[in-house]
Amino acid sequence: MGVLIDGIWQEKDELPQEFGQSGEFRRVDSRFRDRISADGSTGFKAEAGRYHLYVAYGCPWAHRTLIFRALKKLEGAITVAYSTGMDSEGWGFGTRADLPESTPDPVNGFRHLHQAYTASEARYTGKVTVPTLWDTRTRRIVNNESSEIIRMLNSAFGGIAGDDTDFYPEPLRADIDRINALVYEKVNNGVYRCGFARTQAAYDAAYDTLFEALDELEARLGRQRYLMGRQITEADWRLFPTLVRFDVAYFPLFKCNRQRIADYPNLSGYMRELHQVPGIAGTVKPRHYIDNYWSIARLNPSRIIPRGTPVDYTLPHGRERL
Ligand SMILES: N[C@@H](CCC(=O)N[C@@H](CS)C(=O)NCC(=O)O)C(=O)O
Structure with missing residues (x-):
């Protein structure tokens, strides 16, 4: 850095x-x-x-x-x-x-x-x-x-974009903003607050906040297919990048290790469903997650990079039932 x-x-x-x-x-x-x-x-x-x-x-x-x-x-x-x-x-x-x-x-x-x-x-x-x-x-x-x-x-790219789906529709904006704020603070940045904490107390607090939020999201995704209900929105696409990195990097290296995403049935099915949306799989590169995070010298002074990428995003997701 x-x-x-x-x-x-x-x-x-x-x-x-x-x-x-x-x-x-x-x-x-x-x-x-x-x-x-x-x-x-x-x-x-x-x-x-x-x-x-x-x-x-x-x-x-x-x-x-x-x-x-x-x-x-x-x-x-x-x-x-x-x-x-x-x-x-x-x-x-x-x-x-x-x-x-x-x-x-x-x-x-x-x-x-x-x-x-x-x-x-x-x-x-x-x-x-x-x-x-x-x-x-x-x-x-x-x-x-x-x-x-x-x-x-x-x-901003109407007429140029090949798909006109709106992921931030006017009637849902306030709700999307509310969930984004929670997901950003406790989950997206929450994993970094665990991994980069400088004291035990700061880590403990970040860890508790992170898993409380994941528990809440797990319950929500047991009741509905997506964060806003029936429709995929920006809120889902802001949660997804953290989920796909979790088991391969945040769990082991950032010490977010109460449990894996794989141990949450709803969050893991939801992650796989989003991964299977056309166009998305090509953006997900677990080898890069390993390389990116284990290259942080302060967290991995030996710079030895783990070889495994223990996650399969392509298994059936079972979310159609919702
Ligand atoms: N607020 C920025 C954060 C971006 C960010 O922190 N990116 C990291 C990589 S994951 C970075 O480039 N870090 C370089 C550094 O901290 O020097 C955003 O969401 O666009």
């Missing part, structure tokens, strides 16, 4: 603001927050071939954006660079024989993601994160906040 300070890359493990008084992990806010709109009134018009995404298959926040690109059939309209992982200069792009789905950056030829940040703002200070959405027209970053990128992919 590392950060940019005044546009210069520095090898630091973390920023002081990432940890609170009691050793708890805090995610730092994303910096680039511009929006793409259908009519271009925001300064960034939705156009096929104009935008480019920097992602890593391992990252759950980047995963959201790959999911929306696939669901909305925007593969032909938005290009992607898939990172080879982190090295001493952060997220890198190139080739790796053991992770053949990683690609060199086909648009800018950047070797590292920090080049996109300094190209956008020469004296940028802060984290360099995936996903990052790049505009080839103005040659700068539009946005590096996944929750905002997926909203743009959902709604």
